[in-house]
Amino acid sequence: MKRNFFLSLGVALLLVSSISFSFQKDERxxxxxxxxxxxxxxxxxxxxxxxxxxxxxxxxxxxxxxxxxxxxxxxxxxxxxxxxxxxxxxxxxxxxxxxxxxxxxxxxxxxxxxxxxxxxxxxxxxxxxxxxxxxxxxxxETPTEKPPQPAKPTKEGYSMARQLGLGIQRIVIDPGHGGKDPGTIGKSGTMEKIIVLDICQRLKKLFDANQDLEVIMTRESDIYVPVENRTVIANQKQADLFISVHANSNPVKKRSGVETFYLNFSQDPSVIETAALENATSTKNLSEMRSILEKIAKNSKVMESKELANDIQKNLVLTLQKKYKDVKNLGYKGGPFWVLIGVETPSVLVEVSYLSNAKEETRLKSDQYRQYIAQGIYSGIKEYMNSLGKGI
Ligand SMILES: [Zn+2]
Structure with a gap:
């Protein structure tokens, strides 16, 4: 009897210790x-x-x-x-x-x-x-700052930046992903991070001819840059425009085309899908973004960003269609992209084509297609800048 009692006690203790062990497993x-x-x-x-x-x-x-x-x-x-x-x-x-x-x-x-x-x-x-x-x-306000000087014409007349007065002097170009984050990968192994870096380098080269403009890249090589650091770069450098460049992916392999986004909330399922992909998150987390976006909508540069997205989308499609007639115009639209949150300047995210589409993956692999894309984005930014300079 006594023996049994201790045996049961032992079993009970064993049970208690195993239960408390499972409770002690730290989920924090x-x-x-x-x-x-x-x-x-x-x-x-x-x-x-x-x-x-x-x-x-x-x-x-x-x-x-x-x-x-x-x-x-x-x-x-x-x-x-x-x-x-x-x-x-x-x-x-x-x-x-x-x-x-x-x-x-x-x-x-x-x-x-x-x-x-x-x-x-x-x-x-x-x-x-x-x-x-x-x-x-x-x-x-910094009272020591010099008052702005009126723009003076050069021998050739007013340069673009001079025409703009308070306009664009610094552009941040953001090649998506990089390093341990390859972005989306095409069927034949083409990585988004490599494609978009090349496009951004081409885009930077096009701007380099203009001495009055400074172009800053968030990354110049295949390195990992956390999403929040990209906005920090844009704000720290007091950029006037922020352009994030990506390639898209969709489970529907035949989906193809070009689209440009500015920061806004969206109910469009295909936009939510793209945003979830680019944010490296689930669509569920995007619901948190609504309250953030509602708060910033009044203060942010939504109108300017929308205009910039329109100009880039239009010029990118027109440029590509000169050579590739079947390129689809998927339009410019609002989308909840983390990388655009906190950018204190007109900012857009361009999805240059679909890596999940076999035809577009083949095109993205060619230098010529990527050069056309760079040229198209460049023309779009130029059109936006010119529109700011109107009447000056
Ligand atoms: Zn991307």
Whole structure:
């Protein structure tokens, strides 16, 4: 009897320990880094998480602060109760702490009277949460800056940039993907990252003839650049235009053609599909974007971006059809692309053709087709710039 009792106790203990073992299995993801960058027009905070987690942003007054709770997460010990001092007029500091056993909280102490807006958005592969904070215009004013000088004609008359006055001086060209992220891959192995880099290099060459324009690439070789860094490059360099170049893919192999996107929400399933592909995320995550887009719609350059998308799409199709008559014009449209969020300037994403379509993959492999694409995008940007210069 006694023996049986101990035996049962032993079994029970075994059971308890195995149950508690399964409970102890840690489902929390470890947060291993927080980075922040202060740029002339905004501050970006990136929390490196690695695996998709739910989060919720909040704001509270007196003292003014924004905080983001990240669930099912724990802090790497080196980040425990860490404080980052930020050297600008509108943010005091950033704090990160383990709020509860399953929740990590990031707090930004700031001054709401000096902040225009903020947005919190996810970036993927690996998963990160990005917090962008934009100061009010009065903070951005720099009284030491020289007043703008009126444009003077050269011997040949007004150059393009001079005609534009306050117009375009710096263009950022963004070849999609790169490094460990190949983008979409065609049936015969053609990688999007290689194709779009070549197109962007050709496009840059076309602009190089114009001395008044500076063209900056987000990558010049086959390297990985996280999506949030691409916008940082555009804003840091105070670019006037941002052009992201991609090749498309679709499970429907016969789908083909050229389309150009500006940042907006879309109900069109084919647009959502393309956005999910380019964002390296599921279509479900895109629903989060609606609230972000609603907030920024009033402030962003939607109208200019739409105009730029129209000009690029029109010229790209016209140029290609000179040689390749059957190229389909899929139009210009709004789409929820993370890479366009936070770009403080007219910005578009061009899908130059479908790598999933056998005919277009063959074309994309030829130098001539890629040169036509570069030429078409170039003509589109030029048309947009000329339209800005009208009447000056
Ligand atoms: Zn792409």
């Amino acid at each position: 993801v470890e947060i291993y880094d927080l980075r922040h960058f202060t740029h002339p027009t905004f501050t970006r905070i990136v929390v490196d998480i690695g695996t998709l987690r739910e989060y919720s942003p909040h704001e509270l007054p007196s003292p003014d602060r924004i905080f983001v709770d990240i669930y099912q997460a724990k802090l790497n010990p080196i980040l425990h109760n860490k404080t980052y001092l930020v050297k600008n007029d509108y943010i005091n500091q950033i704090r990160i702490a383990q709020r509860s056993p399953n929740t990590v909280r990031v707090v930004v102490d700031l001054d709401f009277s000096k902040v225009k807006r903020f947005q919190v958005w996810p970036a993927f592969d690996p998963f990160r949460i990005v917090i962008d904070i934009y100061p009010s215009e009065s903070i951005l």
